[in-house]
Every structure is written in C-alpha cells, then in structure tokens.
Amino acid sequence: DSTQALTTAWKEACASASPSTILVPKGNFAVGLITLEGPCKSSIGLQLQGTLKAPADPSKIKGLGWINLNKIDLLTIFGGGVFDGQGKSAWVQNDCHKNGPICKTLSMNLRLYAVTNSILRDVTTLDSKNFHVNVIGCKNLTFERFKISAAETSINTDGIHIGRSDGVNIINTEIKTGDDCISLGDGSKNINITNITCGPGHGISVGSLGRYKNEESVVGIYVKNCTITGSQNGVRIKTWPKSEPGEASEMHFQDITMNSVGTPILIDQGYCPYNQCTAEVPSSVKLSKISFKNIKGTSTTKEAVKLVCSKSFPCNGVELADIDLTYSGKGGPATSVCENIKPTIKGKQIPAICSGSAAKAA
Template sequence: MARALDIILLCSWLFFTCIAQAQTGPIDVTQLGAKPDGSADMSQVLADAWKQACNSTTASTILIPKGTFLLKEANLEGPCKAPVEIQIQGTIKAPEDPAQISKDKEWMTIIYVDQLTLSGGGTLDGQGAKAWTQNECRVKTECSKLPNTLSLNFVNNTVIRDLTSLNSKLFHVNLFGCNNITFQHFTITAPGDSPNTDGIHIGHSTGVVITDSNIGTGDDCISIGDGAKQVNISKVTCGPGHGISVGSLGRYDNELPVEGIFVTDCTISGTLNGVRVKSWPASKSGSATNMHFEGIIMQNVSNPVIIDQEYCPNNQCTNTAPSSVKIAQVSFKNITGTSATPAVVTLLCSKSIPCEGVEVADIDLAYNGNQGNVSSNCANVKPALSGKLNPPICANATVPAQAA
C-alpha cells in the first residue's frame, strides 16, 4: 500500500512539474494554430496568445517563430498582470490593401501596457507600396489617414530591440502618452520617395531613448511632436529621409511644450534636412526649449542645420503671419561633413517671437568639397558663436527692435 502511495505521489509530482514547466515556456503561436505560410491570417491566434500572456501572474513570452505570418490587424490591450515579451523571429506581414485594416485603426496597436519587450530579430513588413499611391497628404491639407505599422499608446517601461520595420503604410512607429521607452538595434527601411513614412514619431511622451539604430525612410527618420520631453537620440544613422526633426509645431490648439531633446553622435546621410526645428507660420501658441544637437556627421545633406519657423509644405498655407511658437535654449555643436546645398546653416526664427538662447559652435561643413561656397542665413536670432565656424554664421543676423 505504501509503495502504491509513493508511486501516486511521484506521478502527481511529475504531472504538476510538467505543467509548471509548460507554463514557464514561451507561448508559441504556431502551437495555437498560426501558419507560417504568409497567407493564413493569424489575428485571432495572436489575440488569444496575448490574452493568455497578459493574464499570467508571472512574466511570459509570446513566440512568433521563423517563417512568414499574415496579420490583418492587432489590438493588444492591457493592463497585464506581469511583464510580457513578444519575441518575433519571423516576418509578420500586413495586408497589402489598407482597406483591409479597420477604418481609423492602426495595423498593430499596443495600449495600456507596462513592462513590455519586443525583440527577436524578426521583421514587421507593412507592405506599404499600394498605400503610398493612395496618399493624398502631399496635395491636401486635410487628407485620409492611412494606418501606422506600430502604435504604442500609454505604454510604459518598454524596450524595443533587434527588430526591423519595413515599408510602413504611414508612420513606422507612433508613440503617444508613453513613458520610459527604449529603442535599441532597431532598423527602419522604406524607399526615399515613400510619402509620410516617418520612422519614429514621438508625441506626448517622456523618457524616450533611441540608440544604435539605422533609419532610412521617405520622411523624418525621427519626428518629435508636441508634449515630447526628455528624448535622447544617439548613435543613429539616418538616411534616406528628411532628417531628425522637432515639429512641425503650432498647427493645432493646446499643443504641449517640447522640452529636453538631446541628439548626439549621429550620422545623417543623403537626406532632405539634417537636424531641424520647424513650426508653422500663423501658428497656434507653443514652445520648444532645451534642445541640443551635438557630434553630428552630415554626408551630402541638404539643409544640414535648420530652424524653420516658416514651415509650409506644398504651399498649403494661406496666412503668412509669424509663428507663435517660442523656440529657446537651442545648441548646434560639433557638426561636420558635407552639404548638398550652399546654405548649410539656416536659422529662420519668428518675427513676433524671436528665438532666444541659441548657441552655434564648431561647425565645419563643405559644399561639394568647395568650402568657399558655403553660407548661412539667419533672421530674428542672434546666436552665441564659438569655436571653428565654416562658414561664418549669421553675419546677417537681426532681431526686431521691439524684441531686442
């Protein structure tokens, strides 16, 4: 009898040990029915895997193994009971036709989640080529919205690393209401002529780090919108695209201040702009302060250094009144390399609210190898100058008498 009891106890121990081990292993979407054939929609499978992981009281991992998976759309909502990692080893493809994604939805949305990790070395393929032909924003002020690849809304304490975003329909990544988000070894790729395919857009978010990453796209490699605070960008290679931009600001009512932007040790190559701060003319009120761009290498970049408070793409502006966005405490330091245009430094500030606290130091930029042809253009700003300056900076600098 005692021996029989021992056997029962041993079997029970083995049974529960196996269950415990199964619970601590990854949730493999192929075991839940996802097919790596590129044609079977895995939307429901991913939703089921997320529900299981999000409800777990211990840290869990969702595994998307090697292979190609079709995903119509995903809405992964928290809060979750413990940290979750989504490990993407394969390629996840969006539908080619944007009409297959619900109206006013993004392709992949993650919302109200804390302690998330996205990793694995895989690819998010937005299959954006068909959507680009439907983009009206280049010719219309108000245009139909296409879906972003990945939207993180109210997501905190999160790491996105070792992933690739390919050919988004609109933005590759959009952050809103997030805190403490890190991108590392993140690759973004789209053709230079793909419209509005911003790499990473940051809005209403604090504590964003982007480092050791490569971004080449058809719009801003990184765009920083209102409400962005304490953003650190380092060791990023940008190009093609429109450069690294703060703004555009002042288009809408009640925009929040931009504060604490640090861009260091980056390389920008073959882009329409280099490092840029931009606001609309006749704008709503707003501010952008404590912004610093340092240790930047430019390689054949048009407009390498630019503040543009007359930003008006596609000549869509009907009111040319000065911008009401206040720009202050901005520095451009140790910026070297080559420009695709003669005007290598352009600081066009608002006539009604001139820029304040602008510093320019150690600028050495050549135009087609001929340093004698480079120039700068400034208005409504008198920057503090130091170090080597090639070309001479802001020789024409003026500030309206009433604001001096």
Template sequence: MTLIAMNHAAIVDIKTKGAKGDGITDDGPAILSAWKDACAGPPPSSLFIPPGTYLSVAIELVGPCKGPIEINANGATIKAPPELAKFTKDSWITIRNVDKLTMTGGTFDGQGQQAWTSKICKDSTACQIPVNLRLSKLKDSLFRGITSINSKNFHIAFRGCDNSRVENINIDAPGNSINTDGIHIAKLNGLNISNSKIGTGDDCISFGEGSRNVRIDGVSCGPGHGFSIGSLGKYPNEEPVEGIFLNNCTITGAVNGLRIKSWPDSYPGTVNDIHFEDIIVTSVTNPILIDQEYCPNKACKKGAPSKVKISNVSFRKIRGTSSAKVAVKLVCSSLAPCESVEVADINLTFNGGQATSECTNARPKVTGQNVPGVCRV
C-alpha cells in the same frame, strides 16, 4: 489557455492558437488570442511568434497585464495586407496600456507600396493609412532588434510611453515613400533611442508636442528628412517640447539634417532645451535648419509670424557636406524671435567649397571654430 512553462515564465506560442505561418492565411486572430492568454497568465509571461512568415490584419494588443510581458518574434516576419481597403483605422498593430513590456525581434512589413502611389491618399487625411506599430501608454518598456519595412504611414509611433528604451532597430523604406516617418514621438517623458538605422521617405525621427526628455545616440539616418522637432503650432494648446538630446549620429543623403519647424500664423507653443552634438552629415540639403515659416501646402497662411517660442538650442560639432550652398539657416519668428541659440565648432562645406549661412530674427551665440562663419544680426 495553452501555456508552456519555461524558466518559471508563461509562454504562449501562436502556433498553439492556430497560426499557420504560410504568409497567406490571416494569423491575426491567433496572435490576438495568444496575447490575451499571455497577458492574463502568471508573470513574467511571453507571447512567442516562431520563425516564419505570417499575415495579419489590424490587431490591438491591449493591457493591463498581470506583470512584465514579452513579445518574442526573433526570426519571424509579419506582413500587413497590401490593400488599404482592408483597414478601417489608422493603425496596423497597436499595443497599449501595458507596463514593463519587452518587444524583441521580428520584421514588420507594412507592404505600403500601393499606399504610396494612391492618388486618393496623397493627403493622409483622405483615407485611413495605417501606422505599422502604434505604441501607446507602454511605461518602463524595452524595444530591441525590431525591423520595420515599407510601412504605409509612420513606421513606429510612440505616445505616452514614459521611461522606455529603443535599441538596435532597423527601419527601411524608399526615399520616395510618402509620410513614412521612421519614429514619431509625442506626449511622453523619458525615451532613449540608441544604435539604430533609419532610412525612409520622411523624417527619420520626428518629435511632436509633449516630447520630453528624449535622448538619441548612435542613430544613422538616410534617406529621409532628417531629425525634426515639429512641426508645431498647428493646433491650440500643444504641450511643450523640451529636453531633446541628440548625439553621435550620422545623416546621409537626406533632405534635412537637424531641423526645428513651426507653422506660420500658428497657435502659441514652446520649444526649449534642444541640443544636437557630434553629428556627421553627408550630402544633406539643409544640415542645420530652424524654419518658423514651414508651410508645405495651401492650408498655411504665409506671411503671418509663428507664435511658437524657441529657446536654449545648441548645434555643436556638426561636420560634413551640404548639398545646398546655405548650410546653416536660422529662420525665426518676428513675433517670437529665437533666444539662446548656440552654434559651436561646425565644419560644413558645399561641393568641396565654401558654404554660407542665413539668419532671420535670430542672434546666435557663436563659439569655437566655425565653417562657414555663422551670421549675426
């Protein structure tokens, strides 16, 4: 084990494990070897990736570790192979089963251009399309200053990462990149995301089943598909989504703004305690949208109502411009109509003129001054 003692911490430099940093040689084995030593070393420990450009095939950094551990990649760029044939699983860099991880800096380049244009992979189930960073069961952890670019699939996927924080991260991919959600969240309790910038080809942040107690503050989104709860109800026994608070964010040039979506003819599920407040939208096609008829492909059974119950939702102080005339659209289920939806103090215009609203199976509580006037049914 090669350790550098610094401030009573065990620091493992990947260069001591043979990493070349030339952007050509596969440095994945060196990163994995350094991780194993740092994880087994006396805490607090650190995996150090010096400034430079590194190439790495798919790797899994697995705990538990002896104590708090850091991955410090400030100034480093880590690139994935561009070829999909080099991936046999749906992840590029996986980190799992670690408590009190701090991940600082680094640019993670998925080199996803070939994946976006692949005819074989237009449906992500047709082949293995890797997520840039798959983070699983990382409790009480901090992720700051990270950049993810050109992911082949989702950029960052959180699952089971309770009581964690994300700060000052940057996510970037073209608006036409396929299925490149910026951050996907599922089956966790407690996550704060703040002061970050996301521009991609799909949802900036998507909330899957079991997302609980998530706070988003000071995040800019665009291009992309906005901030999306769901889609939900596609599979049986999905865990509830509840306690989502999104404040002080901007959405620019996106297909959607603030969206809750469920499949028609769905399995039962619940969405509860969802609050959007103090949001600025600019040239967004669907600024405020509840869509319980979400059906993007032929696998859906249109016409049969969703069984996902949506309740206790608020849209407050949403202002800016809609690129479609219908700026507020609440399409709820006839079988499980939305309950306790509040719309308050919105100001949305269409091409400098009057926008409109639509409601189906929804009786929103309307308070404050609202432009456009919000429908009542």
C-alpha cells in the same frame, strides 16, 4: 491568417500572474489589424523571430495602426523579426501633400499608446503604409538596435514619431525612409537620440509645432553621436506660421556627421508645406535654449545653416559651436541665413554664421 492566434496568445499571456513571453517563430505570418491591450498582470514579452505581414490592400485595415500596443507596462519586443507593412501599393494613394488635413488615412506599422517601462530591440519595421512607429502618451520607453526601412520615394513614412511622451530613448538604430527619420511632436519631453544612422529621409526633426490648438511644450531633446546621409535635411526645428502659441526649449544637437545632406542645420519658423497656411503671419511658438555643437560634413545646398526664427518671438539662447560644413556645388562656398536670431558663436564656424549680410533684424 494568424490574427486570431496572436490575439489569443496575447490574452493568455497578459492574464498570467508570472512573466510570460509569446514566441512568433521563423516564417511569414499574415495578420490583419491587431490590438494588444493591457494592463497585464505581469511583465510580458513578444519574441518575434519571423515576419508579420500586413494586408497589402490599405482598405483592409480600418484605423490608424496595424499593430496597436495599448496601456502596457513592462513590455519587451525582441527576436530579430520583421513587421512588414507591405506599403508599396499604398504609397501611391497618399494624397496628404495635395489635400492637407483631409487626406486618406493609411495605417502605421506600430502604434504605441500609454506603453510604459518597455523596450523594443533587435526588430525591423519595413515598408509601412504611413509612419513606421507612432509613440503617444508613453513613458520610459527604449528603442535599441531597432531598424526601419522604406524607399526614399515613399510618402509620409516617418521612422519614429513621438508625441506627448516622457523619457523615450532611441539608441543604436538605423533608419532609411521617405520622410523624417525621427520626428518629435508636441509634448515630447526628455528624449535621448544617440548613435543613429539616418538616411535617406528628411533628417531628425522637432515639429512641426503650432499647427493645432492646445499643443503641449517640448522640453529636453538630446541628439548625440549621429550620422545623417543623403537626406533632405539634417537636424531641424520647424514651426508653422500664423500658429497657435507654444514653446520648445532645451534642444541640443551634438557630435553629428552630415554626408551630402540638404541644409544640415535648420530652424524654420515659417514651415508651410504645400502652401497650406498663411506664411505672412509670424509663428507664435517660442524657441529657446538650443545648441548645435560639433556638427561637420557636407551640404548639398549652398545655405548649409539656415536659422529663420519668428519675427514676433525671436529665438532666444541659441549657441553654435564647432560647425564645419562645406558645399562644393555651383556658387560655393557654403553660407548661412539668419533671421530674428542672435546666436552665441564658439570655436570653428564654417560657414561664417549670422555675420554681415546673413543676419536680418533680430
């Protein structure tokens, strides 16, 4: 077990007044729960060439994260190595879909809290028991040439989840998993997602929002030049009905290719998984300044564009431009569904968006 060795190396490097790097050489290294804590006296690197392996038994890790990175400035993680969560035996124990908020807590591969001015590049997170990467309270953080992999059947294995963080960039990254490729929770601000391949998975999602009290606003989400393949959704914004009040604005999705995706464009203000909520009461999350531009490809569902906004707070300032989504299944061609929204439409629109019977009261 290399837990102690890695922890000791970190403490020494963190205490160094000059920049230092910890090297994990090629090979497999078993490590238990690890917390790498700052602040450090200088910039610090973790060069991961080998594979760190989590205990396969989920009960061996007490806590939300397996590898926890806390309060670190100027961190670089690189080297082509792998964080292997060994989650396959744990996924069957995930009961969140049955029990809602009181479900078994499984560990995430990487949990970053208050990490600033840092970069993770050329590393892989594999088979996490829960979310692969959880980013909370971070600022100026970049994921580049990052790779995430878990089975399509794995439960709750979001690729990168971001909350209450400002200035996170995810670029040139490949995500294949069983839940959202990227999910953006409350307080996500100035998030740039560029040149991502996503799928299988549940697409790139803002939300879900409005489930808890005192959620922070979401402002400035830019998703560009991405390819989404074989996922349950494409790009989506989801808020809970009967929600706490909240706001999300300046969310822009552009130049995205959809290959056999279920509902490529989705706003869902009645998001209510496993019937854990009162769907009749409209969402109180206000959505505004949203654009979907140059989104093309194929949908596996007839409703290729679904814009279902809140009756209490209809979506405001939504633009769709150059949409070309086709459906080749039964009862085709593709259609759109619109509720409580009057979007601005420009350029090509396949399917016709919010026209005639597709539009309900706005």
